[in-house]
Amino acid sequence: MIGRKLVERLSKDAGADLVLHDVVPFESRHKTVVSDLSVPGEAEKLIAARPELIFHLAAIVSGEAEADFDKGYRVNLDGTRRLFEAIRKESAAAGGAYRPRVVFTSSIAVFGAPFPDAIDDEFLNAPLTSYGTQKAIGELLLSDYSRRGFFDGIGIRLPTVCVRPGKPNKAASGFFSGIIREPLAGQEAVLPVSESVRHWFASPRAAVGFLMHAAQLDTTKLGNRRNLSMPGVCATVGDEIEALRKVAGDQAARLIRREPDPLIERIVSGWPQNFDASRALALGFRADSSFEEIIRIHLQDELQKSAPPPKARA
């Protein structure tokens, strides 16, 4: 989803020569490559054309990496390492003259409870999932390969992206988007946790903005610490509902049905709640201004509505 939006933005802004890669076939007006990066030799083919800028977004998501240990490590760790190795080899073949920018999407899943009030830029990576472990390893490799001069890397830890467009999914985090998206479409949404649950959010538009900014940043400002927690909006579920009420009225908020789920409560309790993203802010990364703005961006970008939907005006 972020990848698709990034491509839209890149085509518009730069008119750049894009090559899109995925493991499953897909349609695009740009050049596409379909292969499995975790298979030896595939990453080399992709890097042979010496792209100047590489966005590495691919991953087996959290739930699947937890359910399928081998697949998670194969794709998220081996795939990333093979990509980095292919760049190193191409760089060596070019006598060091090839040194692309690599933008790696990490995740706040590299952090694990217990947390301080706000996770700052010096807090340890102690993930509580295999996905978070694989992302944390990717960050370490990115730093080392950059320090050695094989490429010019930057890793950005995305907040939970909200409001995710599309249909509800089975992700434990799905309700954060669902309780906004479904009511805005006049449909009921289930809330499995209490309103006091606090989390860290960015709109899809802000997330694409982070990636674009990372692509253009003067990385000498990063020193040797090339992985950054992105700024975001800290909000409780209660804050989300209040913002929904402001944007779309009581009627929308009434479509949220409380149905506590102890399993989801437990999973979510281990997630980061708040950050002090000073470094990223100082480097010019910009978050959404409020949860209300996050909802308005969803209306604008997904529903092509800038005003509240009619029903909510009642």
Next chain:
Amino acid sequence: MIGRKLVERLSKDAGADLVLHDVVPFESRHKTVVSDLSVPGEAEKLIAARPELIFHLAAIVSGEAEADFDKGYRVNLDGTRRLFEAIRKESAAAGGAYRPRVVFTSSIAVFGAPFPDAIDDEFLNAPLTSYGTQKAIGELLLSDYSRRGFFDGIGIRLPTVCVRPGKPNKAASGFFSGIIREPLAGQEAVLPVSESVRHWFASPRAAVGFLMHAAQLDTTKLGNRRNLSMPGVCATVGDEIEALRKVAGDQAARLIRREPDPLIERIVSGWPQNFDASRALALGFRADSSFEEIIRIHLQDELQKSAPPPKARA
């Protein structure tokens, strides 16, 4: 060196059934296995006998891992991962009934400057060497494999071991031991840095004590954070020299020749200086009491002398 001392201690304490492994042939009265853990299939052979307790000390050291990128990653990362994978497979073959204790020696090289006054248990791993990167990845894998129940792991970050017995070597850290060891043997030692350089030390005896304690620790006390900075002695080079003077007299201290080396000064300036190892202390890990004790341990364990050497009494 630590491995050899650990074997002496294990044979004495437990009379346990030991299997020793290395990549190069070696002599021992215990069962030995010589193989390369980074070669597919070798780790499985080693684990087939289902050892209850596994000490994983093996590594390409810092300087070599920096000089030979491929070898460092192959041995320190792939070797460690293959060992962990072999245990996971053996555990699965035993229906989960096989779940050994794994003691992994990590290193304070997982930390990189800039540092706070004392590195606490929540400070980030931002290594500035490939060796430190490989150790940090080992720590992440150890945590995840333990969390998933494949084994019961604990990673301990050793301080710089001092006084290292044996001959001077080319390691950038060699002088920390050399300025004690050589004068105690009546020989001149070169000091390439200023006396204000501060670092974090443990005697070989304390290091073996950490490994033994880690092997026996109730790991439920660790929660999900299974990697620990070990307590140590924080001392400047000036403190080292003062301790040498106290133990062995002015004559010994006069054998230290100042010969500043800007390269070594620069390397050492990126190393940790001081720790707040509260967690490890609370879990019962014990450091040497002072740098003087570190010197006395060297005299006792290596030179079989409990009193200062005669020359130093003058």
